[in-house]
Amino acid sequence: MKKTDLALGIYLMAAIIFLIVPMPSFLLDILLALNIALAMVILFNALFSLEVLNMSSFPTILLFTTIFRISLNVSSTKLILTSGEPGNVVETFGNFVGGGDLIIGIIVFMILVIVQFMVINKGSERVSEVTARFTLDAMPGKQMAIDADLNTGAITDAEARERREKIQAESNFFGAMDGATKYVKGDAMAGLIIVFVNFVGGMAMGVLRMGMTPADALNRFTILSIGDGLVSQIPSLLISLATGILVTKASKESDIGDVLVQQLFSIPKVLYMVGGSLIFLAITTPLDKIVFISYGLAFILTARMIANKLDVKSIESEVNEDEVSADEIRKPENVSTLLQVDPIELEFGYGIIPLADVNQGGDLLDRVVMIRRQVALELGCVVPMIRLRDNIQLNPNQYVIKIKGIVVSEGEVLFDHYMAMNPGYVEEEVTGIPTFEPSFHLPALWITESQRERAESFGYTVVDPPSIIATHLTEVIRSHIAELLTRQDVQNLINNIQEANQTLVTELVPKLLNVGEIQKVLQNLLSEGISIRDLITIFETLADYAANTRDTDVLTEYTRQSLKRAISNKYFPPNETNSVVTLDPKIEQEIMNSVKQTEQGAYLTIDPDTTQKIIKSVEEEVGKLENLGRNPIIITSPIVRMYFKKLVGEYFKELIVISYNEIDSNVELQSVGMVTV
Structure with a gap:
C-alpha cells in the first residue's frame, strides 16, 4: 500500500473513531491545529491555482474535511460536558477572541457565523449553481468549436481529444461543486447547533454535577462554547472562502494575485482620480486630514510610477520592433520557406x-x-x-x-x-x-x-x-481530390481503421500491397467520383485479389464491382427507369484487340480514325441523354470499362462509364442508343 493511501485511510478512520471514542485534551489540541493548517493549505492552493481543474478533487476534499471537523466538534463537546477542560486551543480561542469579556465574545462569534453563513456560504452556493448550469449549457458550443478547429486542421486528433476530455472534466467538476457546497452550508448549521448544546449542556453539568454556582458555570461554559465554535468555524470559514475563490476564478493564464494587481493598478488616470478625490475629501470635510492626504499622495505617486513604467515599455517596444525589422533586413533570406506549396x-x-x-x-x-x-x-x-x-x-x-x-x-x-x-x-x-x-x-x-x-x-x-x-x-x-490524396493521407486512413480491423490491415499492408499501390487504387476511385468512405469493403476486396495481380487499374475494377450498391445508388435513382447508352460489342472487341500489356501497365494502340469515329458516336449518343435531362452514362462490359474510360475521358470530362457488374440487380435500365462506328 502506498504511503498516501495509508495516510488518507488513517485520516478518514480517525474521523469515524473520534465520533465514538473519547479523546484526551492534548490530542484534541494537536488535531485542531492540524485542522486549521489543512484549511490554510486548501485556501492558498485555491487562491494560486492557475485554473479550476488544478484542484479537480476539491469536492472530495470538502467532504473529507467536513467529516473530520465534525468529529473534532463532537470530541470537544464530550470534553466540555464531562470535565470542562477541552484543551488549550479551545480555551485560548474563547478567551483571546472575546478579550475576556463574555458579551464581546458572543458578539464576535455571532458576527463570524453571520458572515460565513449569510455571505460566503450563500454566495459560493449560488455561484456554484450558476456556473454548473452555464458550463453544461456551453458544452455543445465548445464541442462544435473543437470540431471546427479539427476540420480546418488547426488542431490534431490528439489535441481535439484532449480538449473534449477537458470540457467533460470541467462539466463533472462544476456539477460536483454544486453538490459539495451543500456540505459547507450543513457544516455551518451543525456548528451553531453544537455551540448551543455545549452552552446549555455545560451549564447543566456545571451546576448539577460539578458544584459550580450559576455565575461561574455561565462564565466558564460560555467561554468554552465560544472557543469551541470559533476553533471549528474559522477552518470552515477558510474552506468556504476557498470554495468561493475556486468557483469564481476566471483567469487561466496567471494566479489571482497577478490578475488582481494588474486589473486594479494598471491605469494611471484611475489612481490620479482616486488620489485627488481623497485629498479633496480631507480638505473640504472634517475627516482626518493626515490619513486621507497621506493615502491621496500615495495613490498619486503610484500613478506616476506606473505611467513612467508604461512610457518606458512603449519606448522599449518601439525599439524592439525597429531592431527586429533591421534584423529581418540584414539576415539572409530563408529560401526554404519559399519552397513550400499549399495544396x-x-x-x-x-x-x-x-x-x-x-x-x-x-x-x-x-x-x-x-x-x-x-x-x-x-x-x-x-x-x-x-x-x-x-x-x-x-x-x-x-x-x-x-x-x-x-x-x-x-x-x-x-x-x-x-x-x-x-x-x-x-x-x-x-x-x-x-x-x-x-x-x-x-x-x-x-x-x-x-x-x-x-x-x-x-x-x-x-x-x-x-x-x-x-x-x-x-x-x-x-x-x-484524387491528386490531393497523398501517401500520408492514405496512411492516416489506414490508421483510423486499424484498431478495429487489425487482421485485415495486417494481411493487406505491406504483405500484399504497399501504401503507394493502395493510394493509386483510391485515386482511381476518387477520379471518377466514387466515395472511399467504405474502406473496409475496399480493403477486403484488395486483400482478395492482390495475391493474383498488383495492377492497380485491374484492382480498381474489382473494387468498383464490390462497391456496386454505392455506385448504383449514386447514379440510378430507385423505383425509376434510368436511360443509358450502351457500347457496341464490335467496338468492345476492337478495344480489347488494341490493348498491349507491358511491365509498366496496359495501353491502347487503336488507330486514330477509329478513335475519331468512336468519339463522334459518343458525342451523338450523349447528346440524346442530355436532351432527356439525364446523366451522360454509358454501360460497357467489365473487361472493357477502364480502357474505354481512358479512351474518351479526355474528350468528355463529365462522362460516366459503368460496367454491367457495377449495377445492382434491382436497377431498371433503358437503352436510348448505342455507341457504334
Missing part, C-alpha cells in the same frame, strides 16, 4: 476581402470549414487545409483557385450584388449585368438587392457571392 489556395482581390473578414460580417471561412466536412462525408477523404489570402495583383472582384500552386480555375463576383440564373422554364426577364456562373459556366445575371425578391418570385435561382465562391471551390476540389 489548395483561394486568392481574391481587395474587393472580396469583406466576404472573408469575420469582423465585417463575412462567413467565407465558415463555408470553407463546411466544404471540408461535406467532401469528407461525400467522398470519404480529408481535404487538406485551404489557404485563404488576398492578392493585390488581382482585379478587385476577381478570385483564383490554385491546386499545388497552379491556377486551375478563376471567377469574378460583385460584392453587393446577387447572381440570378434561369433554370430554363422562366419566361419573364429581369434587368442585370450578363455573366456566367463560374462552376458550371451557365449564363446568369448580376442583380441588385432590390431586384432579388422580384427575380425569386419569377422562378430565378438567386445566390449570394459567398455561395458562388463556395460552390466553385467545392467543384474544383471534387475534380482534383
Whole structure:
C-alpha cells in the first residue's frame, strides 16, 4: 500500500473513531491545529491555482474535511460536558477572541457565523449553481468549436481529444461543486447547533454535577462554547472562502494575485482620480486630514510610477520592433520557406476581402470549414487545409483557385450584388449585368438587392457571392481530390481503421500491397467520383485479389464491382427507369484487340480514325441523354470499362462509364442508343 493511501485511510478512520471514542485534551489540541493548517493549505492552493481543474478533487476534499471537523466538534463537546477542560486551543480561542469579556465574545462569534453563513456560504452556493448550469449549457458550443478547429486542421486528433476530455472534466467538476457546497452550508448549521448544546449542556453539568454556582458555570461554559465554535468555524470559514475563490476564478493564464494587481493598478488616470478625490475629501470635510492626504499622495505617486513604467515599455517596444525589422533586413533570406506549396489556395482581390473578414460580417471561412466536412462525408477523404489570402495583383472582384500552386480555375463576383440564373422554364426577364456562373459556366445575371425578391418570385435561382465562391471551390476540389490524396493521407486512413480491423490491415499492408499501390487504387476511385468512405469493403476486396495481380487499374475494377450498391445508388435513382447508352460489342472487341500489356501497365494502340469515329458516336449518343435531362452514362462490359474510360475521358470530362457488374440487380435500365462506328 502506498504511503498516501495509508495516510488518507488513517485520516478518514480517525474521523469515524473520534465520533465514538473519547479523546484526551492534548490530542484534541494537536488535531485542531492540524485542522486549521489543512484549511490554510486548501485556501492558498485555491487562491494560486492557475485554473479550476488544478484542484479537480476539491469536492472530495470538502467532504473529507467536513467529516473530520465534525468529529473534532463532537470530541470537544464530550470534553466540555464531562470535565470542562477541552484543551488549550479551545480555551485560548474563547478567551483571546472575546478579550475576556463574555458579551464581546458572543458578539464576535455571532458576527463570524453571520458572515460565513449569510455571505460566503450563500454566495459560493449560488455561484456554484450558476456556473454548473452555464458550463453544461456551453458544452455543445465548445464541442462544435473543437470540431471546427479539427476540420480546418488547426488542431490534431490528439489535441481535439484532449480538449473534449477537458470540457467533460470541467462539466463533472462544476456539477460536483454544486453538490459539495451543500456540505459547507450543513457544516455551518451543525456548528451553531453544537455551540448551543455545549452552552446549555455545560451549564447543566456545571451546576448539577460539578458544584459550580450559576455565575461561574455561565462564565466558564460560555467561554468554552465560544472557543469551541470559533476553533471549528474559522477552518470552515477558510474552506468556504476557498470554495468561493475556486468557483469564481476566471483567469487561466496567471494566479489571482497577478490578475488582481494588474486589473486594479494598471491605469494611471484611475489612481490620479482616486488620489485627488481623497485629498479633496480631507480638505473640504472634517475627516482626518493626515490619513486621507497621506493615502491621496500615495495613490498619486503610484500613478506616476506606473505611467513612467508604461512610457518606458512603449519606448522599449518601439525599439524592439525597429531592431527586429533591421534584423529581418540584414539576415539572409530563408529560401526554404519559399519552397513550400499549399495544396489548395483561394486568392481574391481587395474587393472580396469583406466576404472573408469575420469582423465585417463575412462567413467565407465558415463555408470553407463546411466544404471540408461535406467532401469528407461525400467522398470519404480529408481535404487538406485551404489557404485563404488576398492578392493585390488581382482585379478587385476577381478570385483564383490554385491546386499545388497552379491556377486551375478563376471567377469574378460583385460584392453587393446577387447572381440570378434561369433554370430554363422562366419566361419573364429581369434587368442585370450578363455573366456566367463560374462552376458550371451557365449564363446568369448580376442583380441588385432590390431586384432579388422580384427575380425569386419569377422562378430565378438567386445566390449570394459567398455561395458562388463556395460552390466553385467545392467543384474544383471534387475534380482534383484524387491528386490531393497523398501517401500520408492514405496512411492516416489506414490508421483510423486499424484498431478495429487489425487482421485485415495486417494481411493487406505491406504483405500484399504497399501504401503507394493502395493510394493509386483510391485515386482511381476518387477520379471518377466514387466515395472511399467504405474502406473496409475496399480493403477486403484488395486483400482478395492482390495475391493474383498488383495492377492497380485491374484492382480498381474489382473494387468498383464490390462497391456496386454505392455506385448504383449514386447514379440510378430507385423505383425509376434510368436511360443509358450502351457500347457496341464490335467496338468492345476492337478495344480489347488494341490493348498491349507491358511491365509498366496496359495501353491502347487503336488507330486514330477509329478513335475519331468512336468519339463522334459518343458525342451523338450523349447528346440524346442530355436532351432527356439525364446523366451522360454509358454501360460497357467489365473487361472493357477502364480502357474505354481512358479512351474518351479526355474528350468528355463529365462522362460516366459503368460496367454491367457495377449495377445492382434491382436497377431498371433503358437503352436510348448505342455507341457504334
